[in-house]
Amino acid sequence: MTTRVASLGSYNQHGKRGFAIRLRKEAAVERLLLLSALVSTLAIILIILFICSKGVPLIARVGLGGFLFSNTWNPLAGQFGIATMVVGSLAVTFGALAWGVPLGMILAIFLAELAPPRVAAVMNSMIELLAGIPSVVYGFFGLVVIVPFIRVHIGGPGFSILAGAIILGIMILPTIVNIARDAIKAVPREYKEGSLALGATNWQTVTRIILPTARPGIIAAIVLGMGRAVGETMAVVLVTGNVTRMPDSILAPVRTMTSNVVLEMGYASGEHQMALFATGTVLFMFILGLNLAVTASMKARD
Amino acid sequence: MDSVKVRVKDLDVYYQKFQALHKVNVDIEENKVTALIGPSGCGKSTFLRSLNRLNELIEGTITEGMVIIDGVNIYDYGTDVVQLRKKVGIVFQKPSAFPMSIYENVAYGPRIHGINKKIELDEIVERSLRQANLWDEVKDRLKSSALRLSGGQQQRLVIARVLSVNPEIILMDEPASALDPISTAKLEDLIAELKGNYTIVIVTHNMQQAARVSDYTAFFLNGHLIEFQPTARLFVNPRDKRTEDYITGRFG
Amino acid sequence: MKHLHSIRERIIYAIIWLGALFVALALLAIVGYVAVKGAGSISWAFLTEIPSRMGKEGGISSAIVGTLYLTVVAILISTPLGIGAAVYLTEYQPRRSRFTRMVEISAEVLAGIPSIVFGLFGFVFFVIFLGLGWSVLSGGLTLSLMILPTMIRTTQEAIAAVPAEFRENSLALGATRWQTVSRIVIPSAVPGIITGIILSVGRSVGETAAVLLTAGSALGIPILPTDPARSMAVHLYFLASEGISMERAYGTALLLIIMVFVINYLANLSRRRFSCRLKT
Numbered sequence: 001m002t003t004r005v006a007s008l009g010s011y012n013q014h015g016k017r018g019f020a021i022r023l024r025k026e027a028a029v030e031r032l033l034l035l036s037a038l039v040s041t042l043a044i045i046l047i048i049l050f051i052c053s054k055g056v057p058l059i060a061r062v063g064l065g066g067f068l069f070s071n072t073w074n075p076l077a078g079q080f081g082i083a084t085m086v087v088g089s090l091a092v093t094f095g096a097l098a099w100g101v102p103l104g105m106i107l108a109i110f111l112a113e114l115a116p117p118r119v120a121a122v123m124n125s126m127i128e129l130l131a132g133i134p135s136v137v138y139g140f141f142g143l144v145v146i147v148p149f150i151r152v153h154i155g156g157p158g159f160s161i162l163a164g165a166i167i168l169g170i171m172i173l174p175t176i177v178n179i180a181r182d183a184i185k186a187v188p189r190e191y192k193e194g195s196l197a198l199g200a201t202n203w204q205t206v207t208r209i210i211l212p213t214a215r216p217g218i219i220a221a222i223v224l225g226m227g228r229a230v231g232e233t234m235a236v237v238l239v240t241g242n243v244t245r246m247p248d249s250i251l252a253p254v255r256t257m258t259s260n261v262v263l264e265m266g267y268a269s270g271e272h273q274m275a276l277f278a279t280g281t282v283l284f285m286f287i288l289g290l291n292l293a294v295t296a297s298m299k300a301r302d
Numbered sequence: 303m304d305s306v307k308v309r310v311k312d313l314d315v316y317y318q319k320f321q322a323l324h325k326v327n328v329d330i331e332e333n334k335v336t337a338l339i340g341p342s343g344c345g346k347s348t349f350l351r352s353l354n355r356l357n358e359l360i361e362g363t364i365t366e367g368m369v370i371i372d373g374v375n376i377y378d379y380g381t382d383v384v385q386l387r388k389k390v391g392i393v394f395q396k397p398s399a400f401p402m403s404i405y406e407n408v409a410y411g412p413r414i415h416g417i418n419k420k421i422e423l424d425e426i427v428e429r430s431l432r433q434a435n436l437w438d439e440v441k442d443r444l445k446s447s448a449l450r451l452s453g454g455q456q457q458r459l460v461i462a463r464v465l466s467v468n469p470e471i472i473l474m475d476e477p478a479s480a481l482d483p484i485s486t487a488k489l490e491d492l493i494a495e496l497k498g499n500y501t502i503v504i505v506t507h508n509m510q511q512a513a514r515v516s517d518y519t520a521f522f523l524n525g526h527l528i529e530f531q532p533t534a535r536l537f538v539n540p541r542d543k544r545t546e547d548y549i550t551g552r553f554g
Numbered sequence: 555m556k557h558l559h560s561i562r563e564r565i566i567y568a569i570i571w572l573g574a575l576f577v578a579l580a581l582l583a584i585v586g587y588v589a590v591k592g593a594g595s596i597s598w599a600f601l602t603e604i605p606s607r608m609g610k611e612g613g614i615s616s617a618i619v620g621t622l623y624l625t626v627v628a629i630l631i632s633t634p635l636g637i638g639a640a641v642y643l644t645e646y647q648p649r650r651s652r653f654t655r656m657v658e659i660s661a662e663v664l665a666g667i668p669s670i671v672f673g674l675f676g677f678v679f680f681v682i683f684l685g686l687g688w689s690v691l692s693g694g695l696t697l698s699l700m701i702l703p704t705m706i707r708t709t710q711e712a713i714a715a716v717p718a719e720f721r722e723n724s725l726a727l728g729a730t731r732w733q734t735v736s737r738i739v740i741p742s743a744v745p746g747i748i749t750g751i752i753l754s755v756g757r758s759v760g761e762t763a764a765v766l767l768t769a770g771s772a773l774g775i776p777i778l779p780t781d782p783a784r785s786m787a788v789h790l791y792f793l794a795s796e797g798i799s800m801e802r803a804y805g806t807a808l809l810l811i812i813m814v815f816v817i818n819y820l821a822n823l824s825r826r827r828f829s830c831r832l833k834t
Contacts, residue, residue, distance in 0.1 A: 019382040022730060029732045030646055036638030037653075040660035040706065043699050047667065047675045054678055106573035114570060123574060125822070126581050132814040133584065134760025135669075136787045137807050140794045141584050144591075170580055203563045224666065231668025233763040234787075238795055258670045262763050265677070280674040284667065291666040295659055356726060361648050388728035398719035401742055414729045414737070460723070467727055 047284075055281035058274040067278060073244040075264070075272040082279055084244045088161075088254030089283075091247060092236060093229040095165025096172055100229075101222055103169070104176030108221075111177065112184035113206060131174035139238030142167040147239055156251030159241030165250070167235050172225040179224060183217020184210055220294045227290045231283065233258035257283045307332035307471065307501045308353060313367035315348050315357060322348040325367070326527045328520060335493060335502045337516035337533065339509060340548070344522040346505045350473050353503065354390035355383055371471070388415060391464035392473040396480055397456035399448035404431075404440050407448045407459055411467035426466050434462035435492050454485025458492065472496065474504040478511065490515050509549055513537050521545045588807045595805025605773050609789060609798050614806055616775040620690070620783035623776055624769060625758040627694025628701060629751060635698070636705025637740065637747060643706075644713045645721075645735050657706075665703035672700050673767030681768055691779040693769030697761060701754035708753065712746020713739060745824055752821040759813055762787040786810055 059067050062080050070081025107127070111120050146166055151158030187210050195205040211218070233256075241253025242263060255263075261276050261283075268276055308330040315323040323345045330336050338346040348357060355376060357363045368375045376386050388411075400407050408427045417423060427444070431437040436458040440451070448459055457477060464472060474493075478486040493502060493515050506512050512519055512533065519533040521542075529536060529545045540546045603613030639661075643654045676696030686692045716739050724734040740747075762785070770782035771792065786806055793803040 019385070022384065026730055026732055030642075033638045033642035033646060036635045037642040037657050039635050039639065039699075040657055040664050040702060043702070044660050044663055046679060047671070050678045050683070051671065051674055103573055103577070106570050107577060110570045110574045114567065115574070119574075123578070125818075126578055128822075129585075129815065129818060130577075130581055132756050132760070132818050134762065134787050134810055134814065136760070136762040136791050136794075137588070137810055138584070140790060140803060140807050141588065143794055144800070145587060170584075173577065201560075201563055203566055227666055227668075231666075231670065233668065233670040234791060238791070258668065258763070261670050261674065262766065265673075265767055277674060277678070280671055284671045287666060287668060287671075288663065291663050295662060354726065356722070359722065359725060384728045384730060386728075387726055392726045394719065394723065394726075396719060398717070398723050400720060400723070400738060410724070410729075410737070411727045414724075414727065414733045463723075463727065 051277055051280055051284060054274055055277035055279075058271060058278045059281065068282070071246055073260075075268070075275055078271060080271075080275040080278070082257065082260065082282070084246050085255050085257045085260050085279065086282070087246060088240065089230055089256040089258070091161045091250070091254060092164035092168055092240060092256060093226060095161055095250065096168035096229045097222070097226060098165070098169075100169035100172045100176060100225060104173050104221070104225065105180060105218070107173070107177045108180035108184055108218075109206060109211075111181045113202075113210070127174050127177050130170065131178075134234075135171065135232060136234040136238075138167050138171055139235035142235065142239035150251070154251065156249070157241060157253055159239060159253045161240065161247055161250045161252060161254055163239040164236050164254070164256070167239055168229045168232055171232060171235060172228045175228050176221045176225040179221035180214070180218050183214040183221065186217070187213045216297060220298060223290050223294050227287050230290075231258060231287055233262050237262055305332045306330070307371065308503075309368075309370040310349075310353075311368040311370065313349070313352060313369065314365070315345075315352055316364040317360065318362045322525050323352070324525045328527060328530050330501065330503060331518065332501050333498050334517040335497050335504060335515055336518040336520065337512035338503065338505045338520050338522060339507065339512050340522035340528075342507070345525040346520075346522045347475055348525075349522065349527075350475055350503060350505050351392070353471070353473055354387050354392060355381075356387075356392065388467045389469055390471040390473065391467065391469035392475065393457070393460050393464055393477045395476040397453050397460055399451065399456045399459055401447070401449055403445045404448045404451070404459065405444040408462050408466050411463055415467060430462040430466040431459075433465050433496070434458045435488065435495075436462055452485070454481050454488060457481060457485070457489060461492065469500065471501045471503065474502065476505050476507065478506070478508070486511075509537075521548060523548070585811060588804060588811055592804035592806075592808030595801050596808060600802070600805055604775065605789070605802075608796075609773070609793050609802060611799075614786060614789055614802065614809075616773055617784050617786045617789040617806070618809075619775050620769070621759055621785040621787070623690050623783060624693045624697060624765060624785055625755055627690055627779065628697035628758045629754060631695060631698035632702045632705050632754065633747075633751060636702055636750065637709050639702075639706045640709035640713055641735055641740070644710055645731065645739065661703040661706050664699065667700075669700065669761055669764040670767075672696055673764040676764060676768035687780065688768065688770030688772070688782040689780045690769060690776050690783045693765050693783065693785075694779070696764050696768045697758045700761065700764060701757050704754050704757065705750050708750025709743065709747050712743035712750075715746065716742040745827060749821055749824045752817055752824060756814055756817040756821070759785075759817065760787055760810060761785070762791055766791070 058080065067080060067082060068086060069083050071083050072079045072081045073084065111123055115123060142163055146163050147158040150156065150160060150163055191209050191213060192205055195209045236256050237259040240256065240259065242255040242259050243253045244255050247254045257279050260279050265276055306329045310326055310328045313323055313326040314321065326349060338349060340346050351357045352365060353369060357365060365377060369377060400410060405427055408430050409423045412423055412426050428437065431440065436455060439455060448456065451459060478489050481489065490511065496502060504516065516533045518530065519536045520530045521528045521536065523544055529540060529542045536545065537549060540549060600613040601618065602615050604616050605614055606612040639657065643657060647654050676692055680686045680692035680695050681688055720738050720742065721734055724738045765785045766788045769785065771784045771788055772782035773784060776783040787810060790803055790806040790810065793799055793806065
């Protein structure tokens with residue numbers, strides 16, 4: 001019963017030539033896979049190259065100081081100062097962080113330490129849904145609900161830093177909660193048990209043991225949330241009013257760097273277009289810096 | 303009648319800096335069962351895996367010396383590892399069926415070697431499953447998932463999968479260690495049936511099993527081949543004191 | 555003392571529960587408001603008619619087609635790239651190699667780039683430099699770069715979950731590395747890859763700024779990949795920011811939310827089935 005069947009000799013029909021062909025085919029496949037692995041890196045290089053090549057010449061002409069610190073944005077007259085937009089971006093970003101971070105931390109602690117498993121599951125999927133709602137829908141909601149509310153009940157035109165900060169604060173929650181929650185969950189159980197065994201209460205354990213241990217992850221969460229807020233476009237453009245004036249209160253309208261690009265790209269040409277790319281360059285460098293800082297600090301922790 | 307199928311000469315294997323095998327020399331007879339015994343970490347699995355160049359899947363492994371199968375050193379530059387592994391099959395400790403049907407598991411080997419005709423595949427699948435004593439148990443459910451088979455059945459399926467590519471040498475790395483006694487007995491029967499047509503090398507830490515199934519036994523200790531003899535002689539009359547200590551249960 | 559602690563802790567816990575409740579209510583408020591205001595706008599005509607007078611009248615059919623078209627193109631481009639990259643990193647590179655680290659950092663950085671920057675890049679590179687114009691192709695290519703990090707990461711995770719024995723057994727049968735990858739590893743990772751695709755679809759559907767700058771905002775139904783297109787998200791932006799038709803804006807927003815929720819549900823479904831399968 002266990003004799004070998006002759007037809008199976010056909011395995012070897014390719015012989016040495018088959019071997020060479022196969023080696024070549026394997027090498028070709030590997031090269032193809034290598035290429036697709038290189039796409040991300042290549043994309044980053046191309047993005048930096050192409051955006052800077054359109055933006056940097058203008059910054060060079062105007063001068064970095066003049067570009068960043070001048071209040072006058074009058075592209076048709078050749079005046080390119082984005083100071084009001086830098087302030088606008090920072091104002092809505094810090095406004096969003098001011099309430100998004102504490103709320104995000106509360107949620108992260110809730111999900112990692114307090115919530116019964118069922119509640120946590122429901123909350124987690126809610127956070128997922130929040131993350132999934134398109135930013136233009138957030139902006140739309142801000143436009144039809146939050147802007148009128150501010151106008152009627154608080155004052156000012158409604159289109160304001162405050163409106164942007166409220167919407168952005170909700171939008172960055174998923175980023176902050178997900179990263180901070182995972183960082184808190186990654187704290188070894190023994191730390192917690194050790195603390196509880198010493199007679200510390202649950203809350204003392206959270207504030208004195210768990211949060212300090214999870215600090216690098218929490219900082220990463222905040223920094224990435226900040227990146228998200230600075231880079232957000234569609235939600236902001238619909239609710240902040242977009243004027244290029246230096247704001248004097250949180251109820252004043254502002255234009256962010258991102259809004260500037262999306263508002264004017266449609267008709268800009270020549271130097272004006274280059275100035276929008278220059279705005280994008282500043283934004284990009286800022287975010288790149290934030291990201292690399294997070295990556296570096298994560299690596300340092302490893 | 304006896305002829306040497308595998309001749310191992312001065313085989314050294316290193317994992318990074320750790321030397322797992324030291325100058326191993328041994329001749330393995332064709333169509334016989336050779337058992338490799340020794341305490342855990344003695345190098346018997348490393349030795350087994352060096353016979354079809356599986357060690358090189360582990361990063362940082364260096365192999366020196368020669369393994370000559372049918373007169374050809376498999377570590378020569380330009381060896382077709384694919385043909386080598388087809389000729390030298392291996393059954394691992396943990397039965398591992400692929401997540402596909404029973405039929406597809408056995409047909410996988412022939413397919414990767416270029417056989418695609420349904421008639422040929424059907425024939426190979428049936429023959430391999432019969433050889434592995436599994437046909438009668440699965441012939442009515444060839445299309446169902448192989449993951450639903452019991453551990454013992456999965457191990458025989460793995461053997462059928464190895465047989466499907468028509469190997470000449472079958473390596474077994476503690477194939478029964480994850481099985482219950484009945485499945486183990488079936489597996490040992492199967493080994494007895496396969497011997498005579500295949501050269502079998504089996505790693506086991508069960509000395510009764512080595513004594514039951516093998517014609518020759520090699521005893522490894524700390525990466526050295528201590529003793530290699532016909533099984534009957536090694537167990538009754540070991541030449542080396544360390545072999546004696548091991549088989550009488552004094553360490554390991 | 556103990557008592558004091560417990561009162562303080564109770565207050566803190568109450569605040570935390572309130573925070574959680576607030577977020578739940580915020581989600582309900584956004585979704586509920588848009589649903590109530592938008593439900594009346596959605597009709598068969600709304601879904602099937604082409605917008606007219608800049609969207610003041612008619613439906614949003616061309617925007618729906620544009621959204622799906624852009625998404626399909628983006629997925630078709632980034633799926634093979636993402637799988638290829640993940641396979642190369644997990645199967646062809648030594649673990650934790652510098653190359654792997656480089657690609658992973660690139661993907662992380664790529665994931666952090668704001669969509670408006672992608673839009674600028676897509677405009678200057680695909681639209682102008684490669685001469686593809688404002689088109690589904692330019693938009694799809696830009697989107698494919700935006701979703702590539704998700705594709706790579708989910709595929710990497712799915713491949714890492716494939717038991718090592720499968721590879722060893724396949725290689726030991728004489729399969730080549732690519733045969734092992736293409737016939738054993740990738741098929742075993744398919745459910746995880748599908749999860750990644752679904753998540754990427756969600757991202758593409760909602761993307762606005764990048765699409766606006768690369769696919770244009772034409773109102774017609776795109777036929778060829780070289781035709782310009784307007785996505786639902788872009789359409790919503792114009793309807794709302796220029797006050798063209800609030801009624802249609804609510805309808806479009808509701809439709810977007812429904813799509814995203816369905817996509818989310820499907821992603822969870824496939825994730826759950828994937829983890830079940832790995833257990834057996």
